[in-house]
Amino acid sequence: MNTHSHSEKLLLSGDEAVARGAWEAGVRVAAAYPGTPSTEILEALAPLPEVDAQWSVNEKVAYEVAYGAAIGGVRALTACKHVGLNVAMDPLMTSAYTGINAGFVVVVADDPGLHSSQNEQDTRWVGLYGKLPILEPSDPAEALEFTKLAFELSEQFDTPVLLRLTTRVAHSKQDVAVGMRVAGPHKAFRVDAAKYVMVPRHAGPRHAVVEARLAQLRDHAEQTPLNRVELRGRQLGFVTSGVSYLYVRELFPDASVLKLGFSYPFCDDKIRAFAAQVQALVVVEELDPFIETHLRALGLPLRAKHPSFQVGELRPEFIPAIVRGEEKQVKPFPARKPVLCPGCAHRAVFTVLRDLKLVVAGDIGCYTLGASPPLASVHTCLCMGSGFTIHEGFRRAHVHGDRVVGVLGDSTFVHSGITGLINAVYNRVKGVLLILDNGTTAMTGAQHHPATGKTIREEPTQKLVLEDLCRACGADHVDVVDAMDTGLFRRTLEQRLQDDALSVIIARSPCWQLVRTRHAPPEFRREQCQQCYECLEIDCPALSKAADGMIQIDPARCTGCNLCVDRCAYEALLPLRAEPDADSCPGTCG
Amino acid sequence: MEPRTYNMLFCGVGGQGVLKAAEICGLAALRAGYHVRKAEVHGMSQRGGSVESHLRFGAEVFSPLIPAGQADFVVSFDRIEGAKFQDALKPGGVHFNRYLPLLRKHGIDPRFENTFFLGVLSRFLPLAREVWLAALAQGFARAPDENRRIFLLGAETDLGDGT
DSSP states (O other): OOTTOOSOEEEEEHHHHHHHHHHHTTOOEEEEOOOTTTHHHHHHHTTOTTOEEEEOSSHHHHHHHHHHHHHTTSOEEEEEEHHHHHHTHHHHHHHHHHOOSSOEEEEEEEOTTOSSOSOOOOTHHHHHHHTOOEEOOSSHHHHHHHHHHHHHHHHHHTSOEEEEEEHHHHTEEEEEEOOOOOOOOOOOOOOOHHHHOOOHHHHHHHHHHHHHHHHHHHHHHHHOTTEEEEOOEEEEEEEEOTHHHHHHHHHOTTEEEEEESEEESOOHHHHHHHHHHSSEEEEEOSSSOHHHHHHHHTTOOOEEOOGGGGSSOOOGGGHHHHHTTOOOOOOOOOOOOOOOOTTOHHHHHHHHHHHTTOEEEOOSSGGGGGGSTTTOOOOBOOSTTHHHHHHHHHHHHTSSTTOEEEEEEHHHIIIIIHHHHHHHHHTTOOEEEEEEEOSSBTTTTOBOOGGGTBOTTSOBOOOOOHHHHHHHHTOSEEEEEETTOHHHHHHHHHHHHHSSSEEEEEEEOOOHHHHOOOOOOOEEOGGGOOOOOGGGGGOOTTEEEOTTSOEEEOTTTOOOOOHHHHHOSSSOEEOOOSSOOTTSOOSOOO | OOSSOEEEEEEEETTSSHHHHHHHHHHHHHHTTOEEEEEEOOSGGGSSSEEEEEEEEESSOOOSSOOTTOEEEEEESSHHHHHTTGGGEEEEEEEGGGGHHHHHHTTOOGGGHHHHHHHHHHTTSSOOHHHHHHHHHHHOOSOHHHHHHHHHHHHHSOOSSOO
8 A cells, every 4th residue: 555645546445445544544553363354454554664563363362452552542443354353342342331542443344245254243233232333334435534533433432433344345446535644642541440440340330431422422423424314306215324325326326315324323313304305215234134123113114125135245236126125036146166275285184084084173264165075074164263162062072982173274273272272171171183284374365373473564573383382281192294294194193083182283284375386287197097086076176077077187277286196096197296306216227 | 538337347266367357457447537446355255266356437336346237348267157147248248258269369378368358358448558558567567568468469459259
């Protein structure tokens, strides 16, 4: 992001616009754990010299670091995806009580349509639940403007402010007019136990402050230009927010609209006045009936979407059906399934887990792709860090005996898997826990974490050594194996499954996207092929069945990892590595 | 500046440069002074899965997603992926599946397919050649000369369909 540009337009994503807005507002500290679709906010802030940016260990840590900076006196921001905010809910709920000092903005990006998430929760309820104001931009230009406003509101009302994005705001781009940075406040922390030390005798009075503040925020909601009445034709009057506003404008350009940019608490008077000016009131919103529920409580007659539209994201072409009150009609749209990259070491691990017919408790990361057939060797995916703890639950259920393993990635292990390992040690559970260590947070686009030894700015830092940590936690055995060495990995795993112990196996091999090592594809010998298709069972995108039933290798995609070679019992696939191994026989003796 | 909105749906498979092509088209439209909107998703769907990017420009554009049936162009880098978006196309719109054979005919390196198709697309859009070349240079840090050559090939070759 070019911070020197002035009064020009840049093509910015919603995430980049949030970063730009925060920078312009004088943000000093920003902390996050990566999560689609929010990741690019911190990536855009990291290079800016005025901002102290970090990848935090998890969202709770990020929230607390940024909150600490805000009460410590400078403007601060944390960003996460919707499910990331769940991890930070503990500090969030009580930070509503303490309020802030310098401005504190909590950016949360929901993922309607589950483009890259495990659920479709609607974060607007967190505003209601936590009694916090929500700003909801419709596009990148508003994301920049609203971020700046969020810092001002935060200081004006002494509260964290939620800035809620959705995928179509975070990941759409638009021409955005950018401005310059203001210095931002530098406010000393004033010792005030009644405000910042939330013990019962302080928190009770602070709860009253929260309720009084909510009433003030309601007044503000009536005044703010972010809640905008656009009177056009009076036949239809839409109440909408976020990207849904743009869909309404696209499909019903002549209708009146009440656009809620400050979407919680609600501007009841403005809503009632708008309703009185239009013949039919229509609520258009993505996911849950958040606006609808409130408007119904106000006793307003209205039309809202059929409940079938609560599942999945809205698309512009849905709006007429919503207005007519019809059920959602979607033609099945065959999307190509995402798959582990060619050369990915996770494929090697999951092939072994499947062959051993193990029950595998997994969690969130690229390796969740191991759940889809034909690998089909991740059997649970609930939330970050749950691979180890669900494994423990399976063990305690005693139904599957010892044929269960828990799987986490390196970044996920650090995020919230360490506590599960300690719990297993403490509570004397036996079993095998796998850390698939590819040296990065891969699924979100390769971000650093404590075990990579680099900061968000690629600066070297103390590296967390996973095997040392696992030993310190008290695991009986900690093995480190090359994840691509399927033979060694399988032998180690089988041994540890037999041991009456709690074992951690770290299957280590760098993410292929980071190293991009290529060797020659294996040689396919047609005459040897028995068409058993065992090689296709590794689900490699470089390998497919040709029209004649033979195997074909896509040389543009094959990385020469030779995992398929190991699967072939008929020597129809032979390794053909370009570089001869230095230690091997030169093959000149005939 | 033309008052109408231009809608381009770029699609293909992860790794084909689909998002990059849409980005460069957007940068060119921005340079020409248009209001630009672009929508796509990142993350899990990019791992070898289907990739689509919606790009719209005009005097005033609202939705970042192109409403069904309103795409002027489906710029497809993969025949199967492209075929899925038949309904996205407006009557009389141009589907790039018809130009996929040109990639083979000209022996376009897969890494430059997106540049070639931007060249082809440029023939249909009201954006000046120098605007495209500046956007191309901005979007591709590497191999500027080769990108320029292949873009111009796409912009000038006989498309074989009278356009």
